[in-house]
Amino acid sequence: MNISSIKTSSEEIAQEVYQLVYQLYPICRSITGNGVRETLKLIQQHIPLSVHEVPTGTQIFDWTVPKEWNIKDAYIKNSQGKKIVDFANSNLHVVSYSLPIDKKVFLTELKAHLFTLPEYPDWIPFRTSYYKEAWGFCLSHNQYLELNDQEYEVFIDSSLEPGHLTYGEYYIPGKSTDEVLISCHVCHPSLCNDNLSGIAIATFIAKYLSQTTPRYSYRFLWIPGTIGSITWLALNEAKVNNIKHGLVLTCLGDSGNFTYKKSRRGDTEIDKVAAYVLKNSKQDYKIIDFFPYGYDERQYCSPGFNLAVGCLMRSSHNCFPEYHTSADDLNFVQPQYLAESFFQCSSILHILNNNDIYYSKNPKCEPQLGRRGLYQAYNGRPDSRLNQMATLWVLNLSDGQQTLLDIAERSGMSFDMIKYAADTLLAHDLLTIKNS
Ligand code: ZN
Secondary structure: HHHOOOOOOHHHHHHHHHHHHHHOOOOOOOOOOOOHHHHHHHHHHOOOOEEEEEEOOEEOOOOOOOOOEEEEEEEEEEEOEEEEEEEEEOHHHEEEEEEEEEEEEEEHHHOOOOEEOOOOOOOOOOOOOOOOEEEOOEEEEEHHHHOOOOOOEEEEEHHHHHOOEEEEEEEOOOOOOEEEEEEEEOOOOOOHHHHHHHHHHHHHHHHHHOOOOOEEEEEEEOOOOOOOHHHHHHHHHHOOOOOOEEEEEOOOOOOOEEEOOOOEEEEEEOHHHHHHHHHHHOOEEEEEEOOOOOOHHHHOOOOOOOOEEEEEEEEOOOOOOOOOOOOOOOOOOHHHHHHHHHHHHHHHHHHHHHHOOOEEEEOOOOOOOOHHHOHHHHOOOOOOOOOHHHHHHHHHHHHHEEEEHHHHHHHOHHHHHHHHHHHHHEEEEEHOOOOO
């Protein structure tokens, strides 16, 4: 498997991924409801993912699948009947999971249900009340300052009823039943970096991977944050043992440097591969330790599972001012950053898929490379891609202990150069793959 070699240019990927972000942007998503279904339907135009519906009330470890929330309309009208806050203008205006309401309130009562960001007076905050029944509106602080002491009409046409939690799943069978898990959350309304960037990149990684037969099998999940991963883990415990590596994808469309958050174990293969790829990207980057907050890695890395799942981001969770505000919009994410993230992620998967361990079949002294046409001094190196030092490093370190990535790290040579040398030596019957 080498999705880096898929014949598609960076410009094409940039446009494809951004186009999907653009299509998904207007949809009002939450942890349940039709917004998630519409989102999954748009993703199905690219890959045949399956949609799962889990009924309200299903017990999932210490949690229960909540009621399903849907919304059609919402506004605040002033006493002249003018809509001063309108859900039709931005789905961030309503606190997610707001109860239906239709009543007249005076300013003091209204204010208890309003949320603003005084430090960014033009932006609308994103607020939720998933597990406490409430209603509320979010608005820019400038809008808020224009309110005065009068009677307002508040209207929210929402429903909170028994229904389902919806998630998407797509499985790509590989040569091995060992799996790589790629997970992203699908529960935010019109927010691009925190939400849509991960959704769109996961979709196109899945699309291109499905055109190959990867070494590992791949399981992609598009799930509501927290409750979705808890649901999946609770209902699929029997499959969890197959997951050998994983990545949570989020915040991948902004101009910030890459951040990789390590798995709870901290020294797994995915942690090493991600660190190597970022180190070799020739850009500034950050590797951070696991902490039990952030995205669904919290659940995958809970002690009862402790999976090798890290999180790939650009600007990390909560570390950019636009986070969870209306400023995380279609301008904040840009096609070229999405494309870079796509290729960074595919490089990680490429190395993971080729990171074998070998045994030299001639461990006692070097094999005679010259008579096999593999030594520059004798045959003038007929194969220009074959690097002599890479060949010697692979032969020397193929002791059944070290992966190709270990060899690349120790030799200071590129992974692909080391991989090519290993392939060549394998073809000349000088190596065997461990466990194959
Ligand atoms: Zn978020």
